[in-house]
Amino acid sequence: MLAFSISPLGLNLAPRASVRMAAGGEQILLARFGVPAPELSVDRRGALGLGAAACAALGTSMPAFAADDPMFTLPPLPYAYDALEPHIDAATMKFHHDFHHQAYITNLNKAMAGKPKADLVSLMPGAKAAKLNNAGGGHYNHCMFWSTLGPKAGGEPSGALGDAMAKAFGSYDDFKAQFSAAAAGVFGSGWAWLAVAKDGSVKIVTTPNQDNPLMDGATEAGLIPILGIDVWEHAYYLKYQNRRPEYIAAFYNVVNWAKVGEYYATAAAGKPIAF
The missing domain is CATH 3.55.40.20 (Iron/manganese superoxide dismutase, C-terminal domain)
Structure with missing residues (x-):
């Protein structure tokens, strides 16, 4: 089982979004996807630390510039991790947002190192040619995903x-x-x-x-x-x-x-x- 420690990363814990994994959930996620899923959540200030942990688990590296001048950063969820229960569980929301989305951002920052700053949407038309469709698309797609979901939602469009x-x-x-x-x-x-x-x-x-x-x-x-x-x-x-x-x-x-x-x-x- 993969050992993962939070305290060395210096994370700023966010009590509002703190979530405990469902029983066995961490083991399931680790076995299935190989990405660490700690019980404690973090706010945006801890995103870079989470990105480093996620990248280590995914076999990638955190670019040296990322801690000082990242071109792109992880947007916070506009609601609590458990806000979409029971339809989407809190543990999955935390794992999906804090690790998977952050890993796409980390890889996008690495790919854009030394290049002129760009808006995320401006990268999409040429993303395939630039080989940014995985990292850049992963960042863009998840930004849209989080923003179009919410608690007390559903119903029909009008x-x-x-x-x-x-x-x-x-x-x-x-x-x-x-x-x-x-x-x-x-x-x-x-x-x-x-x-x-x-x-x-x-x-x-x-x-x-x-x-x-x-x-x-x-x-x-x-x-x-x-x-x-x-x-x-x-x-x-x-x-x-x-x-x-x-x-x-x-x-x-x-x-x-x-x-x-x-x-x-x-x-x-x-x-x-x-x-």
Whole structure:
């Protein structure tokens, strides 16, 4: 079993988000993904320390510049780790955010070392050619994922987004059936997306790994993602094991349609969502 110590990292503990792993959860995550999952959580000030631990477990290295001048940093969750219970469990949220998302950021900072500063969204169109689709896409995709989820959410979309979805899919139940089928059908790891075309219509598309519709050749040209579901196993394995359809069904209970509606307005105006 991998030993992991928190105190040498000098982490600043955040009582609000402190979470205890479900019984056996740490062992399951370690065995499945090989990434440390400590019982105590940290706030944003501890993110670089967590990134170093995550990178060590993933067999990568923390760039020397990262502690002093990281181009990209881990955004804090806009809610507590347990806020999406019982649909997405607190242990998975902590593991997914603090380790997986941080590891993408660390690798992106390493890849961008010595290069001019850039906005994350500006890297997406050329991400594949620059070999940034895994690290850069991982950062972008997770920023969208966290921001479009929330407690006391769910329900149905309304306003301009609701109208566009009704035109494209029929009823909301029809949308869920099509989106669920697309997400369940992703082979291996990847994402299913609700994306906006140049004419303001909405479509469901999927991408492998950490690709997204903003990347060259990922899907039809011109699509702007406004909602994505992460169907990598680390997003649901601890609670749902291999039952991906159950995780997808639970996802609708925590979608923040008000935020997705804001993203729709931006995308319908031809602007990708910036993080």
